[in-house]
Amino acid sequence: MYAEERQQEILREARSAGRVNVVSLAEQFGVTTETIRRDLTVLERAGVLRRVHGGAIPVERLGFEPALAARDEVMTAEKERIAKAALSELPQDGAIVIDAGTTTGRLVQAIPADRELTVIVNSPPLATALAARANVTVFMLGGRVRGRTLATVEDWALQQLSQLHIDVAFMATNGCSVAKGLTTPDPAEAAIKRAMIACSQRAVLLADHTKFSDNYLTRFAALSEIDVIITDTRLDLQIAGDVAAAGPEVVRV
Numbered sequence: 001m002y003a004e005e006r007q008q009e010i011l012r013e014a015r016s017a018g019r020v021n022v023v024s025l026a027e028q029f030g031v032t033t034e035t036i037r038r039d040l041t042v043l044e045r046a047g048v049l050r051r052v053h054g055g056a057i058p059v060e061r062l063g064f065e066p067a068l069a070a071r072d073e074v075m076t077a078e079k080e081r082i083a084k085a086a087l088s089e090l091p092q093d094g095a096i097v098i099d100a101g102t103t104t105g106r107l108v109q110a111i112p113a114d115r116e117l118t119v120i121v122n123s124p125p126l127a128t129a130l131a132a133r134a135n136v137t138v139f140m141l142g143g144r145v146r147g148r149t150l151a152t153v154e155d156w157a158l159q160q161l162s163q164l165h166i167d168v169a170f171m172a173t174n175g176c177s178v179a180k181g182l183t184t185p186d187p188a189e190a191a192i193k194r195a196m197i198a199c200s201q202r203a204v205l206l207a208d209h210t211k212f213s214d215n216y217l218t219r220f221a222a223l224s225e226i227d228v229i230i231t232d233t234r235l236d237l238q239i240a241g242d243v244a245a246a247g248p249e250v251v252r253v
Helices: 003-017 022-029 033-045 068-072 076-089 102-110 124-131 155-161 187-198 209-213 237-245
Strands: 049-052 055-058 093-098 116-121 136-140 166-171 175-177 181-184 200-206 218-221 228-231 249-252
Touching: 003 022, 003 033, 003 049, 003 055, 003 209, 022 033, 033 049, 033 055, 076 102, 076 166, 076 200, 076 228, 093 102, 102 124, 102 166, 102 200, 116 124, 124 136, 155 187, 166 187, 175 209, 181 187, 187 200, 187 218, 209 228, 237 249
Parallel strands: 093 116, 093 166, 116 136, 166 200, 200 228, 228 249
Antiparallel strands: 049 055, 175 181, 181 218
16 A cells, blocks of 8 residues: 555544544554654645644544645545546536635646636636636636635625526535535635525536545535535445435546
């Protein structure tokens, strides 16, 4: 097992169990405790775990929301596959809205040059990435920019969304479950996500398998409001089946 694979397994176990122990992980993976400590340091620097005495705790449990740069360094291969699969949901022309996020950011990079699209975003980095594209007309929603996610939120953005009719919304989430639907830590960001879905004919969620292990403060959609969820093959088949039974088509790539 490569170090990155082991680190992803450690992160998955931490999110599932609520914490991990250095000695137990060393025995589980057949490596030294020093190797595990190095793994935990890598994951802490990525902003997804917080080291505690004898182990680590996922930042979600401590009430932290990882910053955008930290989240962008995790699950990179899975996010690339999800973004490429999401291209099949693009209209040939028309209007789409792309939610702020690291997986949706990869979709922005992958948009083909043969589509004449109007793209609405609530993220300055995504707007910048799209601005030079000759085939794309870009509109950025105004409002306060959250420093942690670089997403625009609050009334200005909500008022603009209320006047729009969108073909497809490509959404991001922090958490996804059958019981709670789609959730995110920040109520202001949840309100924008809710408005994006409300003004769109079709909603597509881009979420890697780690998003299906936690619920966050604010719910912004029920699973029945989402048409398609594109995730990776590491999502448990039982969970995928339960999610699909609640309404959306689940695509594992």
